[in-house]
Amino acid sequence: MSRPVLEAENLAKRFGGVRAVDGVSLDLAAGEVLAMIGPNGAGKSTCFNLLNGQERADAGQVRLAGREITGLPPRTVWRLGIGRTFQVAAVFASMSVAETVQVALLSHDRQLWRPWRRANRYRRERARALLAQVGMDWAAERTCGTLAYGDVKRVELAVALANDPRVLLMDEPTAGMAPAERGQLMALTQEIARARGIAVLFTEHDMDVVFGHADRVVVLHQGRVLARGTPQAVRAEPEVQRVYLGAPASTEPTAC
Known part of the structure; x- marks a missing residue:
């Protein structure tokens, strides 16, 4: 079996007396879509911040394609291949859609600080292809x-x-979207992940999205991993039912 693209081992982070993340381990393969779920305050966002360098871990390791990246700043982690989207999408309202992608390409190519370069002329075909x-x-x-x-x-x-990116972290990617749009976006993400071999880790409160599009699920509770496995196995886990899903295993998934 090939080595995982992303590995986290015994990650820990405290804020004062609160253990936000407490010994979390996970792995993610190329082309895989892994959902991270749990109640509010379970440690999901902190875990994301540890993976992409926005927070420094108190303990544990993060490896990307076998290389340890623990403690590296976010811009370095991004350049090594971990991308991220956020719960609240933010774009430049006055820019065109193509220009927005072209600016991202300028950054990727380390061309942002070249003088006299117009974003709307840079790698137009690539921007269009991504769109x-x-x-x-x-x-x-x-x-x-x-x-x-x-x-x-x-x-x-x-x-x-x-x-x-080799790895894409998506923090509640369907937040604020209509129900029909949620499934469409995650189906698209799943298709792109398979086609490009991108490992995707996403957090989500909509259980229809989670159980409909994740290959595996990891459940956090009070900073620790409560359960992990296939969507079917996790949904049937009694402890997950008790602390998060709040329904018997035979109940169809609903938005939480």
Whole structure:
């Protein structure tokens, strides 16, 4: 079996007397979609911040393709191949959709600080190809401020893909979206992950999204891993039912 693309081993982070993350381990393979779920305050966001360098771990290790990246700053982790999207999507409202992706390409190519370079002339074909991949090429010349929120989320995904990530961390990617859009976005993400061999780790409160699109699920509770496994196995786990899902195993998944 090939080595996982991303490995976290015994990660720990305290804030004062609170153990936000307490001995969390996980691994993620190329092309795999792993969901991280748990009640509010379970440690999901802190775990994400440890993986991409926004927070420094008190203990434990993070490895990317076998290389230890624990403690590296976010920009270095990003350049090594860990991309991230956030719960609240943010784009430059006055920029066109294509320009937004072109700026991401400028950053990836380390060209942001070159003088006299116009973003809207840089790697137009690549920007268009990325937008086509997320179904947004039709809006390339529209300003981001005119887009519906679900379309903004797709543009954010194109921006993340501009860095050619090995791993993509998605913090509640469907938050604020209509139910039909949620499934579409995650189906698209799953398809891209398979096609490009990108390992995806996402957090989500909508259980239909989790059980419909994750290959595996890891459940956090009070900073620790409560359960892990296939969606079916996790949904049937009595302790997960008790602390998070709040329903017997035979109940169909609903949004939490």
